[in-house]
Amino acid sequence: MQEHTESHEPVDSVMTYALVFLALIAATVITTAVAFVDLGAFSVVVALAIAICKMLLVVLFFMHVRHSAKLTKLVLLGGVLWFLILMGMTYTDFGSRTWMGVPGR
Amino acid sequence: MHSEEQTLALREQFDTAAQQRDASTLGMWIFLITEVMFFGGMFLAYSIYRGKYPDVFAVASSSLNVYIGAANTVVLLCSSFTMVMAVRASQLGKRSGIIFWLILTLILGMTFLGVKAFEWNEKFEMHHVPGMAGFHLDGVGTSQGPASIFFSLYFAMTGLHAMHMVVGVGILTMLIFQAKAGKFSAEYWTPVDISGLYWHFVDIVWIFLFPLLYLIDRHLK
Numbered sequence: 001m002q003e004h005t006e007s008h009e010p011v012d013s014v015m016t017y018a019l020v021f022l023a024l025i026a027a028t029v030i031t032t033a034v035a036f037v038d039l040g041a042f043s044v045v046v047a048l049a050i051a052i053c054k055m056l057l058v059v060l061f062f063m064h065v066r067h068s069a070k071l072t073k074l075v076l077l078g079g080v081l082w083f084l085i086l087m088g089m090t091y092t093d094f095g096s097r098t099w100m101g102v103p104g105r
Numbered sequence: 106m107h108s109e110e111q112t113l114a115l116r117e118q119f120d121t122a123a124q125q126r127d128a129s130t131l132g133m134w135i136f137l138i139t140e141v142m143f144f145g146g147m148f149l150a151y152s153i154y155r156g157k158y159p160d161v162f163a164v165a166s167s168s169l170n171v172y173i174g175a176a177n178t179v180v181l182l183c184s185s186f187t188m189v190m191a192v193r194a195s196q197l198g199k200r201s202g203i204i205f206w207l208i209l210t211l212i213l214g215m216t217f218l219g220v221k222a223f224e225w226n227e228k229f230e231m232h233h234v235p236g237m238a239g240f241h242l243d244g245v246g247t248s249q250g251p252a253s254i255f256f257s258l259y260f261a262m263t264g265l266h267a268m269h270m271v272v273g274v275g276i277l278t279m280l281i282f283q284a285k286a287g288k289f290s291a292e293y294w295t296p297v298d299i300s301g302l303y304w305h306f307v308d309i310v311w312i313f314l315f316p317l318l319y320l321i322d323r324h325l326k
Contacts (some may be wrong), residue, residue, distance in 0.1 A: 011196045014165035019187040024119075025179060032175045035320035043324075047316035052310045061188045062305045069127045072134055083145050090149055094156075 004042050010067060050089045114293035126295060133299040137306045144310055147265065151258050151317060158251035159322075164244045164257035166321035168233065170224070174319040177220045178311065184213035185308045190302040195284075198291030203284045207297075210304070211277045214270055219266050228256070237259070260320055266314060269307045276300050 031050040039046060061068045065073065111117050119125040155162045167175040187209040194202030215247035232239045280300055283289065289297060 007267060011193060014190070014193070017186060017189050017193070021182065024182045024185075027184065028175060028178050031316055031320065032171060035171070035316070035323040038324040043322060047320055048313075051313050051316055055309050058305050058309055058312070060186060063302055064186055072131050073129070075131060075134055075138070079134075079141055082138070083141055085150055086142065086145050087152075090153070094153055 012061070012064075016061065020057050024057055026056055027057075112293070113288075116292075122292065126298075129295045129299055130302070133302050137302065139320070140306060142237050144262075144265070147258070147262050148313065148317070151262065154251070154258065155253050155321070156269075158248070158254070161245050161248045162255050163322035163325055165242055165252050165259075167320060167323060168231075169319050170227075170240065171319050171323065173220060173224060174315055177217055178315045180213055180217050181308050181311050184217070185305055187213060188301050188304045192294070192297055195289050195294035195297040196202040196291070198289075198294075200284060200287065200289065203289060203297060204281055207277055208280045211274060211281070214274050214277065214304075215237065218270055218274070219268060221263065221270075225260075225263075228260075247319070262314055262318065266307065266310050269310070273300075273304050273307055276303065 031047055034046055034050075035044075038052050059076075065076065074085065115122045115125060119128065155199075187206050187310060191203050191206035194206055228234050232241050233256050234240065235257045240249065240253055240256075242249065242256075245252050277300070280297060283296065
């Protein structure tokens, strides 16, 4: 008795998963190699940008969020927002004290 | 009790099987968001201290073995691939496929934990364990305090991550037995699906831990 409703989850092909997997491995190799290059302050930016790309691949494909209900996507965005509040507000607090060396202050 | 209409795939409080699946997925995501906040506090502490002691963190990070870390990242990514294949097999109702891919995932997960144990052991041998007598990191001079902050964060973050892996290994073992007992079908695969979400989440935590702990200013060395 299989339900064929609109929200029935489609099954992704093995090829899709294999390509995502290869992209993840390639990104791991790149991020390791780039760490040995002197990019100054941008080295952490590049490392985080690659990590965020890898996270998006895992979330959208392996965790099926691209097929998920709108409510699930909305809740996820809410979670991201709360995480940014945690980080952002603490940085503004520490950054505005003399505890950390912020350039230009 | 009128149980004729009630199955694992469609319990009485839901209108359709799809609605029940969406509810399970949403519930799991809400749990995972609490986990994001849980790990988030540690990432926050890490970034504040890295901002305060950038040079010591660079030296301490370079004392970790980047090749072992990268290899372990690959092991974990492989386990995410085998997990998603197990979920796919469950969506198609292939019992032997579920068991095959879950066992592979289990082996890869335990491989990761074995490598992690090896790395931790190395820290004990090199006197890089904060709080233990004789803690010393070469190359930072008298800044042994900030160096021990790095290793405290290293042990707390990789330790919490490994604890999640141990829980994941337990979940996988349970799923393998349930799959063998024929609990899952093309109509009902929710436990495999949401366990997959958990496993991938733990993978994502490592995706961030690897560059943040192992790859700080490697070029300085």
